[in-house]
Amino acid sequence: MTTIIRGGTVVNADRAFRADVLCYGDKIVAVGENLEAPHSATVVDAGGQYVIPGGIDTHTHMNLPFMGTVTQDDFFSGTAAGLAGGTTTIMDFVIPAPKQSLMEAYHTWRGWAQKSAGDYTFHVAITWWDDSVHADMGTLVRQHGVNSFKHFMAYKNAIMADDETLVKSFRRSLELGAIPTVHAENGELVFQLQQDLLKRGMTGPSAHPLSRPPAVEAEAANRAIAIAGVLGTPVYIVHVSCAESLDAIARARANGQRVYGEALAGHLVIDDSVYQSKDLEYAAAHVMSPPFRGKHHQAALWHGLQSGNLHTTATDHCTFCAAQKAAGKDDFTKIPNGCGGVEDRMSVVWDAGVNSGKLTPSEFVRVTSANAAQIFNMYPRKGLIAVGSDADIVVWDPEGTRTISAKTQFAKGGFNVFEGRTVRGIPSTTLAAGNVVFQRGELMAEEGAGRYVERPAFAPVSAK
Numbered sequence: 001m002t003t004i005i006r007g008g009t010v011v012n013a014d015r016a017f018r019a020d021v022l023c024y025g026d027k028i029v030a031v032g033e034n035l036e037a038p039h040s041a042t043v044v045d046a047g048g049q050y051v052i053p054g055g056i057d058t059h060t061h062m063n064l065p066f067m068g069t070v071t072q073d074d075f076f077s078g079t080a081a082g083l084a085g086g087t088t089t090i091m092d093f094v095i096p097a098p099k100q101s102l103m104e105a106y107h108t109w110r111g112w113a114q115k116s117a118g119d120y121t122f123h124v125a126i127t128w129w130d131d132s133v134h135a136d137m138g139t140l141v142r143q144h145g146v147n148s149f150k151h152f153m154a155y156k157n158a159i160m161a162d163d164e165t166l167v168k169s170f171r172r173s174l175e176l177g178a179i180p181t182v183h184a185e186n187g188e189l190v191f192q193l194q195q196d197l198l199k200r201g202m203t204g205p206s207a208h209p210l211s212r213p214p215a216v217e218a219e220a221a222n223r224a225i226a227i228a229g230v231l232g233t234p235v236y237i238v239h240v241s242c243a244e245s246l247d248a249i250a251r252a253r254a255n256g257q258r259v260y261g262e263a264l265a266g267h268l269v270i271d272d273s274v275y276q277s278k279d280l281e282y283a284a285a286h287v288m289s290p291p292f293r294g295k296h297h298q299a300a301l302w303h304g305l306q307s308g309n310l311h312t313t314a315t316d317h318c319t320f321c322a323a324q325k326a327a328g329k330d331d332f333t334k335i336p337n338g339c340g341g342v343e344d345r346m347s348v349v350w351d352a353g354v355n356s357g358k359l360t361p362s363e364f365v366r367v368t369s370a371n372a373a374q375i376f377n378m379y380p381r382k383g384l385i386a387v388g389s390d391a392d393i394v395v396w397d398p399e400g401t402r403t404i405s406a407k408t409q410f411a412k413g414g415f416n417v418f419e420g421r422t423v424r425g426i427p428s429t430t431l432a433a434g435n436v437v438f439q440r441g442e443l444m445a446e447e448g449a450g451r452y453v454e455r456p457a458f459a460p461v462s463a464k
């Protein structure tokens with residue numbers, strides 16, 4: 001199938017220029033002015049609009065079994081919602097239970113993801129350690145295109161990685177040419193603070209942020225960075241939510257350490273007042289970890305994106321409905337942690353970032369796709385409009401508006417943390433692998449059309 005996108009301004013991370021974009025099959029085959037196309041080609045009019053690389057959400061959880069339940073969005077509904085919002089690739093997580101074989105978990109997640117409508121790839125979590133984990137990491141890198149391993153420093157008594165696991169897995173990642181990533185929160189401190197709060201009778205969702213103050217996140221970020229520094233590995237910190245963690249990243253980078261940081265669209269625009277709501281269902285719907293923070297943390301995160309100390313934007317899309325959240329109505333520690341956003345990230349970041357002058361359109365592309373593709377070794381296949389790159393393209397209407405609502409969203413869960421926010425800057429057309437999958441509000445996502453994206457190791461693989 002041939003598609004030509006005519007008359008737009010192509011925006012890559014390095015520059016913006018007027019050009020048509022010709023796609024054949026799943027690839028971009030020409031970029032230039034006044035391109036010829038066969039009569040049979042589908043024509044997409046991009047006049048007055050930007051033509052940008054499809055978004056990459058570096059952090060989603062579709063079909064995740066977590067805290068005794070399973071997320072509402074599976075790989076079809078979640079990736080389809082992403083396509084509606086201009087995200088054409090998700091990076092999800094294989095999370096083995098402690099003592100579960102990595103390979104078994106990996107194949108389970110691959111099975112669930114078969115129904116994806118958009119492209120997907122996996123970070124694999126290291127939740128425990130023995131010789132089989134060491135060996136399976138090698139198999140995943142060499143044979144399955146996994147080049148990033150995730151470590152939860154929180155969720156004690158569940159999936160938390162202790163220091164021994166962190167050190168051994170970081171070292172193994174280095175041998176394999178893979179990048180370690182961390183959820184940075186001190187799980188022991190969270191656990192103790194949760195018990196203290198419950199003992200004091202604080203059982204509602206307003207206690208959630210009190211059990212996870214910024215210092216708890218900063219301690220873990222500093223520890224992960226220190227371990228990475230000693231071992232000489234890079235490290236990527238997911239969902240950086242506070243100024244103190246960002247400071248740790250900035251300090252390490254100023255000292256020459258290769259540390260990357262991810263900001264969530266939610267953390268950029270939503271503050272911790274949501275936990276004070278008298279409507280406990282509403283407050284519980286916002287329970288995620290790390291929690292939403294005070295406004296000065298939001299300002300710091302924007303500065304992180306502007307200064308280059310934060311690199312990617314994601315959502316941590318992890319949807320639970322009200323009935324699932326109600327599992328914690330008498331004990332906030334039992335509220336399943338997670339919020340949505342895969343459908344809204346691009347518009348929220350554009351509206352709050354580009355419309356306010358904090359980011360240029362090229363910087364927007366950098367933090368919504370190009371950096372992610374480079375850090376996780378998918379570039380230039382993803383994150384770039386150029387000949388040979390995947391035809392994952394968004395025609396971006398900078399004047400189009402949408403009022404975000406759970407009532408009109410494609411994602412499941414019945415709640416939206418951005419509810420009522422009117423954003424200016426929306427996808428008018430999304431192409432995934434050369435197919436028009438979303439156009440002017442109509443979603444044409446096809447179950448199973450998404451592809452697994454292999455990500456090669458960063459260095460020649462020599463370790464046994």
Ligand SMILES: NC(=O)NCCC(=O)O
Nearest residue numbers: 183288289316318337338
């Ligand atoms: N973030 C969150 O609250 N839920 C998903 C799991 C995680 O990323 O920590």
Ligand SMILES: [Zn+2]
Nearest residue numbers: 183239289290
């Ligand atoms: Zn996390």
Ligand SMILES: [Zn+2]
Nearest residue numbers: 059060061316
């Ligand atoms: Zn997550």
